[in-house]
Amino acid sequence: MVLKSNASPNSSGRKVIILGGGLAGLTAAKRLIEKGFSVQVLEKREIFGGKVSSWQDDEGDWIESGTHCFFGAYDVLYDLMKEIGAYDSILWKKHELTYTLAKGERFTFGTWNTFSPFHLTPAIIKNGYFKFSEMLAFVKALVPLMIHKDKYPPTQDHLTFAEWAKAHGIKERFLNKMYRPMALALKFIPPDEITAKIILDVTEVFFRIPNASRMGFLKGSPQEHLIAPLVEDIQNKGAILETGVAVKKLVYDGQKITGVELRNGEALNADYVISALPIHNLNQVMPNDMVQQHAELSVLKHFKGVPVISVQIWYDKQITPIDNVLFNPDGIIPVYADLVNTTPEYRMLRGEPFEGKTRFEFCVGPAKELMGRSDEEIVHQIHENICSCYPESSKGATILKSTVVRIPQSVYAPLPGFDDKRPAQKTAVPNFFLSGGFTQQPYYDSMGGAVFSANLAAEALVNSAKEK
Numbered sequence: 001m002v003l004k005s006n007a008s009p010n011s012s013g014r015k016v017i018i019l020g021g022g023l024a025g026l027t028a029a030k031r032l033i034e035k036g037f038s039v040q041v042l043e044k045r046e047i048f049g050g051k052v053s054s055w056q057d058d059e060g061d062w063i064e065s066g067t068h069c070f071f072g073a074y075d076v077l078y079d080l081m082k083e084i085g086a087y088d089s090i091l092w093k094k095h096e097l098t099y100t101l102a103k104g105e106r107f108t109f110g111t112w113n114t115f116s117p118f119h120l121t122p123a124i125i126k127n128g129y130f131k132f133s134e135m136l137a138f139v140k141a142l143v144p145l146m147i148h149k150d151k152y153p154p155t156q157d158h159l160t161f162a163e164w165a166k167a168h169g170i171k172e173r174f175l176n177k178m179y180r181p182m183a184l185a186l187k188f189i190p191p192d193e194i195t196a197k198i199i200l201d202v203t204e205v206f207f208r209i210p211n212a213s214r215m216g217f218l219k220g221s222p223q224e225h226l227i228a229p230l231v232e233d234i235q236n237k238g239a240i241l242e243t244g245v246a247v248k249k250l251v252y253d254g255q256k257i258t259g260v261e262l263r264n265g266e267a268l269n270a271d272y273v274i275s276a277l278p279i280h281n282l283n284q285v286m287p288n289d290m291v292q293q294h295a296e297l298s299v300l301k302h303f304k305g306v307p308v309i310s311v312q313i314w315y316d317k318q319i320t321p322i323d324n325v326l327f328n329p330d331g332i333i334p335v336y337a338d339l340v341n342t343t344p345e346y347r348m349l350r351g352e353p354f355e356g357k358t359r360f361e362f363c364v365g366p367a368k369e370l371m372g373r374s375d376e377e378i379v380h381q382i383h384e385n386i387c388s389c390y391p392e393s394s395k396g397a398t399i400l401k402s403t404v405v406r407i408p409q410s411v412y413a414p415l416p417g418f419d420d421k422r423p424a425q426k427t428a429v430p431n432f433f434l435s436g437g438f439t440q441q442p443y444y445d446s447m448g449g450a451v452f453s454a455n456l457a458a459e460a461l462v463n464s465a466k467e468k
């Protein structure tokens with residue numbers, strides 16, 4: 001489907017084709033249409049938004065690719081949202097992280113409204129769960145991070161976070177209860193797989209910037225409150241946006257890209273191409289001869305996407321009043337939220353108001369072993385986790401509806417040793433640019449990372465065009 005532009009297409013500029021209509025592709029399109037390029041976005045699916053996409057099912061309920069929390073740290077995302085009038089759709093939650101454990105145990109990392117790192121004092125001394133010796137071991141382990149700040153995490157990319165924690169005296173229970181759900185929430189892989197660098201990076205940012213760990217939720221669906229305003233903005237400025245158009249291969253003449261070949265057999269010419277594809281799709285569309293010529297592109301075949309599952313369950317009674325993100329270290333639901341509490345426009349079931357009850361959305365992981373299980377098995381296992389976390393309030397709760405979304409390859413897997421292989425946005429092919437979470441930028445594969453990488457890719461393209 002071609003979305004007709006409300007403005008006349010910008011024909012003065014040179015033509016850029018952008019592969020992928022997720023947040024990165026749409027952001028790059030905005031940046032370049034505003035610089036006078038002629039822009040065409042090609043999106044494989046029938047909707048824009050990629051991993052932030054959401055859609056309504058046959059009963060009118062919104063289904064999401066996954067729960068999306070807005071970390072305070074993502075400045076570039078908020079700049080973009082302000083530009084398109086979408087920032088006010090974020091509802092910022094109380095600045096604390098609540099962990100819900102088996103058998104109804106709880107702890108909360110709170111914050112004080114003061115300068116860093118003292119804003120984290122309550123998290124360290126008042127969480128009420130970890131013993132003094134565990135917190136002391138944790139604080140001691142972080143001394144190199146406090147001294148060397150952001151210079152330290154890159155030096156630890158050869159280790160998994162579990163290896164780093166063991167080498168630095170962090171106790172097993174602390175690792176499992178605090179960091180396991182955090183690693184799974186961030187990148188859907190556990191501490192014994194994820195690189196130490198990413199967890200240390202995030203910890204360092206949380207220490208240094210008081211509002212970085214604050215979380216927000218949209219007041220309704222990402223489609224209505226983020227993707228639609230972005231699409232409308234770009235369309236109004238004259239970009240051509242197409243859904244249902246899958247790119248098969250980039251066309252390469254031995255030195256530069258001349259265009260793209262589509263799966264429907266058509267060919268399109270372009271002066272410049274930006275890839276905003278997930279890593280596994282990028283690897284499929286790059287021609288072999290181009291990859292073989294450029295080491296920075298051939299190394300990308302080692303990058304993989306992580307499987308993840310998103311589940312929603314509507315219950316007929318309220319299980320928790322907490323209006324915030326929730327963590328769980330003891331089951332298959334490392335991070336979740338009750339959307340009835342967090343997301344006012346989601347207080348609906350089958351077109352009817354749904355107040356005072358529960359609409360949980362769970363990120364399910366690690367998902368590798370669970371992908372092949374039936375929806376019923378997955379929902380049953382989650383229900384058991386919930387009954388264990390909320391032994392009292394879940395009594396007699398009945399499931400009214402559930403939905404399951406499987407994403408076999410979602411964000412790229414940040415494994416040890418990969419960080420210095422992440423490519424820059426400007427490639428050795430003069431008119432080919434990369435965006436996406438796997439490219440070099442500080443926010444990894446996240447909404448902030450998508451926008452950051454797209455800004456950098458667009459900037460590199462503009463600079464390159466100036467040189468000609």
Ligand SMILES: Cc1cc2nc3c(=O)[nH]c(=O)nc-3n(C[C@H](O)[C@H](O)[C@H](O)COP(=O)(O)OP(=O)(O)OC[C@H]3O[C@@H](n4cnc5c(N)ncnc54)[C@H](O)[C@@H]3O)c2cc1C
Pocket residue numbers: 019020021022023024025042043044045048049050051052065066067068069070071245246247248276277278281285308309310363407410411435436437445446447448449450
């Ligand atoms: C379950 C889940 C929960 C998440 N939670 C959070 C969160 O809480 N906070 C946060 O900041 N981030 C979160 N993320 C990460 C965030 O969604 C992504 O990092 C971000 O959306 C990636 O955007 P992107 O544009 O780089 O890639 P994508 O969104 O993957 O977009 C790529 C687009 O390319 C299209 N495409 C693929 N192949 C082709 C082809 N051959 N031709 C044309 N188009 C093609 C795809 O259909 C897709 O639309 C979450 C991700 C998931 C999966």
